[in-house]
Amino acid sequence: MSGGHVEEMRGEVFKCQRCGAPLDISPETIVAICPYCGYPNWINQAFTHPIVIVPGKARGLDRVFYEWLSIDEEMKHLKDKVVLKNIDMIYVPVYYVSVSASSHYRGKATVTLTRTRVIKTDKGTRTEVQTRYITVYVSGNYQDSYTIPLVARRAADRRIIDPLIEYYYGFLEKRENLQVPIEKVDWKDVKGQVLAPEIGPRDAEDYARDQACESMHKEVEKRMNTEAREKAALMSPGWIPTFVSWHYKIIPCRTRIENITPIILLPMIHAYYTYQRRLYRAAFAGWDGRKVYSEEPVTQGARIISYIGALFASGILGGAGLAGIYLGGEAAIAGGIGLVAGLAGSYFLTREALKDVEVEELE
């Protein structure tokens, strides 16, 4: 689609600053990468940010798909009835932002402690559970670093893109250099549509700060609970801390951006295929063809196994469970758990047996 309507709306003509080709601009465009020559045209001139590209396979997208078909444990048995419907490559813009987050936390909690006492009486011994409450103050400093990946794009299908970003992060950590500055790449080799980045680096940093604080908050809460228990236990030897209830918890979050990568254009190969006219999708990393996401048919064999599992879960767990309840004592508790596990097993295994798709993601 051309950028013509933009001219109508704004009375402005957007043309590539290097080759003069018309550019496709949407209201969110912060940088338009010229589809003809690859030159990044920054629309908001207030800032620029380096852009790099991980070159994807220039040809042979079909081969990536068929290779997966022939090596995948499940798919190789189904491949004769698989029809590739559509396969294409897109470049997804992403950032990785490293954030250091710190907190000077404090809080006040009441910890419940218990101990069991064996009491001797004339009729023998009996055990008694005693409870006491201790109020403690907890405070300290916490600091950690987080790397937050972020798609500089509308929330397209995160289920497919997230494993791709995750996979590429492994390459970044190993410092395997796959990236080329966009100015240096020979644009004729870039096959595939480049999705224009829609989120600027400042917004990306804000988002990363928010995410880092959220992660840190969880860690600090865990630590405060542990500290409260430990403090209470120290004050009353022989007692075991059980519950912690908080009067207040103050966890401020201070963040500092340590690093933001260039906008990295990651190639993703996206395929639609059918198996006996059923429709499924698969996605591959564009640089090495590794599968990062796939939807696969549920085979007859897998359905039967799940169904048989459901039969046994209901019969064995349910049967032993109710019988156990009848036996009483400790067997009753195990029996109750068994009965519930049987019910749940029967429910979830039949759901497995009847589901429409098997989703596989990168580990």
Next chain:
Amino acid sequence: MKRIKCSYCGAEFEVPETVSVAVCPYCGSTIWVQSGEIFKEHYIYDLRIEYNKAYNNAIGIAQRQFAAPEDLATSATPSEGTLHFVPLYLYQIKIRAECPENPHAGIEERWKTVLAMSTPLKGLTQEYRFPTRGRRFFEPRVLKRGKYHQPDRDPHELLELVVSSSRIRALREAYNECDNPRLHDESKWLGIIHYPFWQVGYTYQGKEYYGLVDASDGTVVYLEYPIGSKRRQLLLGGTIGLLLAGALLGAGIGSVLGAAKLGLEGGVIASLGGVFNMLRMGTARIGKYRVK
């Protein structure tokens, strides 16, 4: 119905009484009904998926369902293809809670889209994740391609609903640092977006089925499909098998533990978890698929 005149092209057209923002069906201008003012922030999503592809996606997903008849994809025939443009309101949430020592003690910043129709299309719910980014400026010529729906919810009332939870979140964050944070709320209604959906219909053995496909990215949002008669038998047979196996295996293990009757009952009780799933699918009049 109320008759209004487009202040841009002069055309007259009718809109329901409840409508506060109307889109002129002739030139595509967005008009405030009360004042007749032309409203500029009107966007649209690209129609990237043609009808054939939408139909094939729908049929491919229908065939994938366990209860669907084996020959569904080959025997079904397309009966309907209507393109709908569904109105959404776009909001920018921009809230900052300020403490004396930290001006950014609580921050909420994002975009949000909300369905602007009070009677949405069948199968389309507020939970559907409309992308807030990726829109482009509105082009009147798309009007000719599909059925255009007018927004009829009050955009300002909805803004209150949209921001209230974000305000609470920002304040809650700020309470970590001070007792009386000051709230700066610059959230606003940015405009209207029209989002395309294909309504796809198909016939199988003389009966009509309905589906809704996102025409911007091809996602099958909602789909109805027939339950194959062989599949129905299989599901009912499976249900009986599950109950029987539960009873037998339960009785077996129960007798080992010295309570055969209780074991049998326990096995039957536990199998109800699976019976529920299989009966629900096997006795349904039609199957329904919803995107997760």
